[in-house]
Amino acid sequence: MTAVDLRVAQRPNAPLTTYRYDEYDAAFVRERVAEFREQVRRRLSGALTEEEFRPFRLMNGLYLQLHAYMLRVAIPYGTLTARQMRRLADIADKWDKGYGHFTTRQNLQYNWPKLVDTPDILEALADVEMHAIQTSGNCIRNVTADHFAGVAPDEIEDPRPTAEFLRQWSSLHPEFSFLPRKFKIAVTGAEHDRAAIMVHDIGLRIVRNAAGETGYQVVVGGGLGRSPFVGKVVGDFVPRHDLLAFLEAIMRVYNRFGRRDNKYKARIKILVHEKGIDDIRADVEAEFAAMDRSVFAHDPEEFERVAGFFAPPPYETLPRDSQMLRAAKLETPAFANFADVNVSAHKIPGYAIVTVSLKPIGGVPGDATSDQMRVLADASERFGFGELRVSHEQNIILPHVKQDDLFALWLMLDAAGLATANAGLVSDIIACPGMDYCSLATARSIPIAQAISKRFADMSRQRRIGKLGIKISGCINACGHHHVGAIGILGLEKKGQESYQITLGGDPTFSASIGEILGPGVTSEQVPDVIEHLVDFYLAEREEGEAFIDTWRRIGHARFKDALRREGEDGADI
Amino acid sequence: MALISDGSFIEDDWRRLAEEEALPKAGKVIVSLARLQHALEVLGTESTLGVIVPNTTELSALIEALPRLELVSISFPAFSDGRGFSLARLLRRAGFRGELRASGRLVADQYSHAVGCGFDKIEIPDELAERQGEEQWRAALNAYAMSYQRGYPGRGSILEARRRAARP
Numbered sequence: 001m002t003a004v005d006l007r008v009a010q011r012p013n014a015p016l017t018t019y020r021y022d023e024y025d026a027a028f029v030r031e032r033v034a035e036f037r038e039q040v041r042r043r044l045s046g047a048l049t050e051e052e053f054r055p056f057r058l059m060n061g062l063y064l065q066l067h068a069y070m071l072r073v074a075i076p077y078g079t080l081t082a083r084q085m086r087r088l089a090d091i092a093d094k095w096d097k098g099y100g101h102f103t104t105r106q107n108l109q110y111n112w113p114k115l116v117d118t119p120d121i122l123e124a125l126a127d128v129e130m131h132a133i134q135t136s137g138n139c140i141r142n143v144t145a146d147h148f149a150g151v152a153p154d155e156i157e158d159p160r161p162t163a164e165f166l167r168q169w170s171s172l173h174p175e176f177s178f179l180p181r182k183f184k185i186a187v188t189g190a191e192h193d194r195a196a197i198m199v200h201d202i203g204l205r206i207v208r209n210a211a212g213e214t215g216y217q218v219v220v221g222g223g224l225g226r227s228p229f230v231g232k233v234v235g236d237f238v239p240r241h242d243l244l245a246f247l248e249a250i251m252r253v254y255n256r257f258g259r260r261d262n263k264y265k266a267r268i269k270i271l272v273h274e275k276g277i278d279d280i281r282a283d284v285e286a287e288f289a290a291m292d293r294s295v296f297a298h299d300p301e302e303f304e305r306v307a308g309f310f311a312p313p314p315y316e317t318l319p320r321d322s323q324m325l326r327a328a329k330l331e332t333p334a335f336a337n338f339a340d341v342n343v344s345a346h347k348i349p350g351y352a353i354v355t356v357s358l359k360p361i362g363g364v365p366g367d368a369t370s371d372q373m374r375v376l377a378d379a380s381e382r383f384g385f386g387e388l389r390v391s392h393e394q395n396i397i398l399p400h401v402k403q404d405d406l407f408a409l410w411l412m413l414d415a416a417g418l419a420t421a422n423a424g425l426v427s428d429i430i431a432c433p434g435m436d437y438c439s440l441a442t443a444r445s446i447p448i449a450q451a452i453s454k455r456f457a458d459m460s461r462q463r464r465i466g467k468l469g470i471k472i473s474g475c476i477n478a479c480g481h482h483h484v485g486a487i488g489i490l491g492l493e494k495k496g497q498e499s500y501q502i503t504l505g506g507d508p509t510f511s512a513s514i515g516e517i518l519g520p521g522v523t524s525e526q527v528p529d530v531i532e533h534l535v536d537f538y539l540a541e542r543e544e545g546e547a548f549i550d551t552w553r554r555i556g557h558a559r560f561k562d563a564l565r566r567e568g569e570d571g572a573d574i
Numbered sequence: 575m576a577l578i579s580d581g582s583f584i585e586d587d588w589r590r591l592a593e594e595e596a597l598p599k600a601g602k603v604i605v606s607l608a609r610l611q612h613a614l615e616v617l618g619t620e621s622t623l624g625v626i627v628p629n630t631t632e633l634s635a636l637i638e639a640l641p642r643l644e645l646v647s648i649s650f651p652a653f654s655d656g657r658g659f660s661l662a663r664l665l666r667r668a669g670f671r672g673e674l675r676a677s678g679r680l681v682a683d684q685y686s687h688a689v690g691c692g693f694d695k696i697e698i699p700d701e702l703a704e705r706q707g708e709e710q711w712r713a714a715l716n717a718y719a720m721s722y723q724r725g726y727p728g729r730g731s732i733l734e735a736r737r738r739a740a741r742p
């Protein structure tokens with residue numbers, strides 16, 4: 001038997017869907033929990049001052065927020081098992097207020113844990129091969145990946161083995177744990193970028209060269225926050241053999257030369273911007289040439305071991321199109337809407353990818369109750385080999401559902417309030433926690449998302465509008481990715497009042513662009529009006545099948561500005 | 575200052591020379607980077623020389639002196655400033671085999687990071703040593719049996735252990 005066969009044989013009742021810890025991984029995570037337990041004890045005893053404790057609690061995902069501590073749990077490359085999802089639900093019930101918040105970086109946040117409980121929470125996570133390691137702090141953060149990894153029809157290679165490799169390489173790195181600032185890496189292996197790699201500190205795109213070898217296009221210096229930048233190519237084709245060495249070289253250049261005099265200028269994007277990509281590339285290449293690359297050289301057996309965990313589950317051979325699905329859609333229009341909007345093509349005939357929206361009309365984007373988490377876990381076991389994904393759009397994905405099962409799944413989701421048919425539509429809004437939770441926020445985000453969502457509550461109108469990404473951040477740190485929203489909304493504070501700045505034309509994919517500011521800020525009450533005017537103008541101007549961003553690119557920013565100004569003259573106070 | 579080596583506080587047999595202090599004829603002395611060139615010129619072989627450098631020092635500023643140095647101490651202006659870790663790596667890569675010190679307000683929880691980057695001694699203020707005693711430094715050193723990285727000294731590599739297991 002091959003190594004992969006052996007692992008399948010060891011787990012007869014469940015197919016492999018994600019990486020499983022071996023003894024070393026398990027020991028490492030336990031040691032991390034024990035170390036943190038001791039750090040909490042030493043903090044309470046005074047051996048560690050708050051200043052000294054801070055980076056260590058952050059590197060275990062623990063923030064001090066507006067009202068309480070917040071614990072951010074890593075969901076590496078966004079992949080979860082049903083068992084892990086149930087454990088997240090149990091933790092929410094036992095140590096939090098019965099819900100959790102899925103973030104734009106494939107993490108889950110608990111908003112109300114107590115400091116003294118956190119080691120026990122981390123222990124409970126370790127039981128199911130999870131952790132909160134490096135979900136915060138000035139270190140290499142949880143590595144994210146395409147949430148359609150392994151099932152997307154447009155994929156060259158599943159990015160998750162690479163992401164798992166990087167998770168291990170970056171965990172407690174001796175040299176790169178006290179960087180100038182946080183460092184985020186995203187990986188995609190597809191032709192369409194669903195992981196926003198152009199706006200990460202490092203974005204990796206799996207590519208094949210002319211000789212058919214697999215390698216990586218390495219993009220560096222992208223990022224949002226107060227100075228948004230689209231990343232630049234630092235390595236056009238880095239062979240897999242050299243990936244870790246190349247990343248070590250980038251990290252060393254950044255660790256040595258990244259600015260530390262101003263935390264707002266400390267990200268690698270500023271270094272790249274100030275020195276220029278050509279200088280950075282020269283520095284990285286010089287460091288790469290000087291180092292002993294042999295110790296970082298790709299280990300094909302280890303890569304094969306890791307990749308084996310992500311092998312396809314035992315799919316059935318099915319016809320490409322399901323008669324049952326067709327019949328159910330005719331029978332039940334509400335289901336037909338769900339199937340049209342929230343279901344994506346799967347690479348295997350007869351299967352589908354289902355996006356479960358965590359954006360009910362008027363709800364809190366990304367929040368899920370413990371009961372909903374359990375329903376999702378059950379649904380994944382009944383209909384999808386027990387595997388779930390978390391998307392950076394803050395939704396949950398069931399990646400392998402038989403088309404024949406879609407109707408039964410929909411009934412189950414609908415009963416749990418999880419069947420909102422708005423994936424990718426105007427009410428599928430990305431929003432950070434904002435002033436309601438976050439100590440950095442300058443304005444509220446969640447109520448703005450709720451107000452817009454209610455304004456567009458008519459689902460048939462939403463479907464007419466089509467795919468349109470609205471992203472909301474409650475401060476310039478841009479956790480809500482507003483810069484790359486087709487419509488972006490940034491909440492600021494002006495003279496004690498919330499003021500919302502609106503941008504148009506952002507794009508998080510390979511054709512990445514940063515949104516342009518529409519005009520002066522508006523009040524929270526005005527936001528839904530402005531969005532509605534913009535959407536109506538787009539509907540009037542768009543050509544057949546044209547998305548918002550494409551209309552905006554074709555006719556130009558000024559036309560949208562003018563349209564809004566005219567509306568203002570008609571009486572709306574904008 | 576307190577000096578930590580292999581998880582124990584030890585006596586420091588090196589002397590850090592004040593800027594105005596004359597160079598002694600013999601003994602183990604640490605000079606600043608500014609005085610290094612002069613010290614190398616005037617001191618004979620009976621003196622053992624070390625240097626303390628800022629964490630922003632370029633390797634090129636030390637590379638010629640390196641064969642004659644028995645000690646390099648890298649100062650950490652803040653424990654959260656990780657530049658010294660990379661400089662240590664560069665010095666070891668350049669072949670420096672002498673004593674490598676991290677000097678500053680490093681906390682015990684960074685001990686294995688420091689060792690992993692090639693440091694063998696940590697020098698911290700006495701006030702910090704009182705709060706974070708030997709047992710905390712030793713515990714930090716032993717907190718993990720192995721590490722994921724290869725090519726960093728200090729602990730066994732998980733990747734290598736897996737390789738050995740795969741090819742018995």
